Amino acid sequence: xxxxxxxxxTELLLGDILNTNAQFLSREMAALGIxxxxxxxxxxxxxxxxxxxxxxxxxSDIVLTSGGLGPTADDITREIACEVMGEALLADAEILAxxxxxxxxxxxxxTDNNKKQALVPQNGRVLENHNGTAPGICMxxxxxxxxxxPGPPRELEPMFRESVKPLLQKYADGVILxxxxxxxxxxESAMEARVRDLMDSANPTVAPYAKSGEAYLRVSAxxxxxxxxxxxxxxxxxxxxxxxxNAVYGLDCGSIEIAVVRLLAEKGKTLAVAESCTGGYLAKRxxxxxxxxxxxxxxxxxxxxxxxxxxxxxxxxxxxxYSAVSEQVACEMAQRVRQIGGADIGLAATGYAGPGEGAxxxxxxxxxxxxxxxxxxxxxxxxxxxxxxxxxxxxxxNLVRLFLQGA
Amino acid sequence: xxxxxxxxxTELLLGDILNTNAQFLSREMAALGIxxxxxxxxxxxxxxxxxxxxxxxxxSDIVLTSGGLGPTADDITREIACEVMGEALLADAEILAxxxxxxxxxxxxxTDNNKKQALVPQNGRVLENHNGTAPGICMxxxxxxxxxxPGPPRELEPMFRESVKPLLQKYADGVILxxxxxxxxxxESAMEARVRDLMDSANPTVAPYAKSGEAYLRVSAxxxxxxxxxxxxxxxxxxxxxxxxNAVYGLDCGSIEIAVVRLLAEKGKTLAVAESCTGGYLAKRxxxxxxxxxxxxxxxxxxxxxxxxxxxxxxxxxxxxYSAVSEQVACEMAQRVRQIGGADIGLAATGYAGPGEGAxxxxxxxxxxxxxxxxxxxxxxxxxxxxxxxxxxxxxxNLVRLFLQGA
Numbered sequence: 001x002x003x004x005x006x007x008x009x010t011e012l013l014l015g016d017i018l019n020t021n022a023q024f025l026s027r028e029m030a031a032l033g034i035x036x037x038x039x040x041x042x043x044x045x046x047x048x049x050x051x052x053x054x055x056x057x058x059x060s061d062i063v064l065t066s067g068g069l070g071p072t073a074d075d076i077t078r079e080i081a082c083e084v085m086g087e088a089l090l091a092d093a094e095i096l097a098x099x100x101x102x103x104x105x106x107x108x109x110x111t112d113n114n115k116k117q118a119l120v121p122q123n124g125r126v127l128e129n130h131n132g133t134a135p136g137i138c139m140x141x142x143x144x145x146x147x148x149x150p151g152p153p154r155e156l157e158p159m160f161r162e163s164v165k166p167l168l169q170k171y172a173d174g175v176i177l178x179x180x181x182x183x184x185x186x187x188e189s190a191m192e193a194r195v196r197d198l199m200d201s202a203n204p205t206v207a208p209y210a211k212s213g214e215a216y217l218r219v220s221a222x223x224x225x226x227x228x229x230x231x232x233x234x235x236x237x238x239x240x241x242x243x244x245x246n247a248v249y250g251l252d253c254g255s256i257e258i259a260v261v262r263l264l265a266e267k268g269k270t271l272a273v274a275e276s277c278t279g280g281y282l283a284k285r286x287x288x289x290x291x292x293x294x295x296x297x298x299x300x301x302x303x304x305x306x307x308x309x310x311x312x313x314x315x316x317x318x319x320x321x322y323s324a325v326s327e328q329v330a331c332e333m334a335q336r337v338r339q340i341g342g343a344d345i346g347l348a349a350t351g352y353a354g355p356g357e358g359a360x361x362x363x364x365x366x367x368x369x370x371x372x373x374x375x376x377x378x379x380x381x382x383x384x385x386x387x388x389x390x391x392x393x394x395x396x397x398n399l400v401r402l403f404l405q406g407a
Numbered sequence: 408x409x410x411x412x413x414x415x416x417t418e419l420l421l422g423d424i425l426n427t428n429a430q431f432l433s434r435e436m437a438a439l440g441i442x443x444x445x446x447x448x449x450x451x452x453x454x455x456x457x458x459x460x461x462x463x464x465x466x467s468d469i470v471l472t473s474g475g476l477g478p479t480a481d482d483i484t485r486e487i488a489c490e491v492m493g494e495a496l497l498a499d500a501e502i503l504a505x506x507x508x509x510x511x512x513x514x515x516x517x518t519d520n521n522k523k524q525a526l527v528p529q530n531g532r533v534l535e536n537h538n539g540t541a542p543g544i545c546m547x548x549x550x551x552x553x554x555x556x557p558g559p560p561r562e563l564e565p566m567f568r569e570s571v572k573p574l575l576q577k578y579a580d581g582v583i584l585x586x587x588x589x590x591x592x593x594x595e596s597a598m599e600a601r602v603r604d605l606m607d608s609a610n611p612t613v614a615p616y617a618k619s620g621e622a623y624l625r626v627s628a629x630x631x632x633x634x635x636x637x638x639x640x641x642x643x644x645x646x647x648x649x650x651x652x653n654a655v656y657g658l659d660c661g662s663i664e665i666a667v668v669r670l671l672a673e674k675g676k677t678l679a680v681a682e683s684c685t686g687g688y689l690a691k692r693x694x695x696x697x698x699x700x701x702x703x704x705x706x707x708x709x710x711x712x713x714x715x716x717x718x719x720x721x722x723x724x725x726x727x728x729y730s731a732v733s734e735q736v737a738c739e740m741a742q743r744v745r746q747i748g749g750a751d752i753g754l755a756a757t758g759y760a761g762p763g764e765g766a767x768x769x770x771x772x773x774x775x776x777x778x779x780x781x782x783x784x785x786x787x788x789x790x791x792x793x794x795x796x797x798x799x800x801x802x803x804x805n806l807v808r809l810f811l812q813g814a
Contacts, residue, residue: 027422279694287686
């Protein structure tokens with residue numbers, strides 16, 4: 001049983017928006033144990049959309065589309081899909097009433113172009129949209145299942161979870177279970193060299209990938225049920241973690257910030273951060289995580305020397321003697337913010353984010369009752385401000401992780 | 408002349424990574440005036456990769472692939488592409504030497520699996536990789552152009568700019584010029600209702616899209632050269648801006664934070680921010696922009712009431728009387744951070760990010776020598792922490808924009 005995704009929208013072909021739907025839907029289908037073998041994108045063009053739909057329905061059992069269900073004139077997915085499936089489109093009075101209620105609730109008037117969102121195929125099933133105006137549609141016919149979803153992720157994602165997932169359960173043949181081992185401080189090929197032999201395994205499969213200065217390993221096991229899949233994956237996961245040692249910061253933990261917030265909560269510790277080059281990115285990543293308020297004391301973004309002195313209390317002579325981008329200033333920032341915030345741990349980052357010559361250098365420091373520890377980072381990417389900021393923040397968070405794990 | 412993209416990688420089909428390459432390449436091709444009509448993704452599977460490459464080369468003149476050029480065993484794009492193009496693969500001594508130098512410079516040893524990255528097609532052109540180990544490859548044959556690029560965006564993007572763009576100039580037939588009108592405070596369908604008649608135009612085309620609480624209009628003009636394209640687009644752009652009034656925060660400005668940093672620099676003003684619910688997101692977005700250091704005084708992330716009192720100096724009685732999530736506290740935060748930071752403008756956000764009941768409510772405030780102004784925001788999305796934080800930060804930045812524009 002295979003599935004494919006077809007994303008519709010000229011804005012995708014022009015690169016105006018990032019296709020997060022393909023990732024979301026792929027991940028969800030993988031969790032259902034249904035293999036996605038193709039992802040395609042076409043524009044709001046009737047001919048190419050029809051062709052793409054025909055190809056997809058020929059080679060796959062389940063086809064999910066996203067986009068083109070909205071109120072504007074270039075939204076044509078509903079119409080073309082019904083033509084391809086041989087289904088007539090009829091106006092649905094209930095949906096029309098809901099549409100009107102939606103606009104009234106927001107204190108606005110429904111414009112005429114919204115009405116076409118109330119058209120549904122004669123033998124289709126309507127998928128309610130709790131976060132927007134365009135309902136989704138499911139058609140099952142001739143052994144094929146075609147599901148049309150709205151383009152905006154804020155509408156597509158809840159609709160998938162609420163309506164599509166229960167509907168697809170009957171197609172799921174066993175499960176694919178995936179676990180991800182997250183590492184920091186190892187490159188992709190260095191990581192692979194350590195675990196190469198394990199990558200020849202067929203079930204579970206072991207695959208490496210790299211992202212923003214980190215390297216991951218995905219372990220996927222296929223079995224009749226979750227429990228059995230877990231049993232298949234367990235020994236390989238154990239072996240990987242043993243070989244990669246404390247470069248591993250988590251299993252399925254999503255990100256270093258999730259790992260850190262969890263560890264802080266477990267150990268009952270609080271964190272205060274002082275940021276120069278990362279400019280709020282550290283605080284932002286920590287507070288991305290629900291529940292961060294229990295462990296996050298405060299953040300101070302001190303870009304200039306003046307603010308480093310006045311608000312943080314970094315000594316003028318340290319700034320003069322070593323410059324703002326130095327191990328010494330990073331350490332004082334960490335010490336001072338820990339005091340100011342009344343926290344167990346102080347964390348700091350100072351560096352050149354760039355773009356420009358010398359960018360990619362930063363110093364990170366951690367302060368606790370055990371003393372102060374710092375690290376120098378050189379990304380070697382003088383032109384990549386966002387990468388430099390991201391990696392400085394990640395590595396600073398990793399200092400907290402290593403400290404809390406007693407490494 | 409049409410182009411298509413083929414992204415290769417099982418990690419994309421499993422949803423492990425987000426496909427930013429498709430967006431980047433599409434946007435770059437659009438700027439060259441070369442239409443991208445299809446984007447496809449297949450896994451690291453020889454059969455399906457070959458099939459996808461054959462389909463792509465049949466229907467398109469230019470095919471760009473990304474991914475599968477790396478050192479690991481599942482990287483097969485180079486091999487399959489050469490088979491499809493009928494090209495032999497030979498080891499290149501120069502690339503091998505560079506690979507060795509790359510690892511030596513980073514103080515590590517080259518593992519054997521890296522050597523296959525030195526294989527190049529007999530009649531292909533090598534595209535240097537200054538940010539990684541896998542070189543790109545270009546093959547032009549039988550009227551088709553096939554370009555293989557590495558998967559990591561940090562390698563693909565500079566390689567495209569440095570090597571691929573100059574190479575593709577000869578294929579560009581005229582140009583497509585795109586301008587984007589950015590609006591805040593209008594929904595997509597409300598925006599469309601105001602400009603519906605302009606969307607029937609064929610050249611320039613006018614297309615709406617929505618993203619994270621904002622609505623955009625893309626105006627695209629096709630012409631022999633840039634100057635002529637600008638002349639075609641200008642009257643429509645003018646009309647759109649006139650109709651949408653001060654909901655428009657910028658033209659091609661990328662984001663509200665870019666608009667704000669530019670306006671601050673133009674007017675010679677500085678900004679200090681105090682954040683509760685946004686937790687550093689405001690500061691992060693401002694300091695994302697190179698040159699922010701000239702206009703950004705400081706940021707204070709004050710999650711708890713204790714920190715709001717101790718570091719910001721918000722009065723205890725205000726917190727008690729109105730609670731932390733209130734107009735009054737937002738105003739005091741803005742006033743206090745402006746004083747502390749010695750800035751022209753103080754900006755604050757406090758609210759419930761969620762997820763949970765009541766989430767999506769926030770108060771934002773701006774303080775300047777003209778006084779204090781605040782706004783209440785209700786996103787209505789109780790489960791979407793990231794959206795709520797993003798929209799609070801965007802709307803807070805929009806207050807600065809409106810203030811600096813004297814609106």
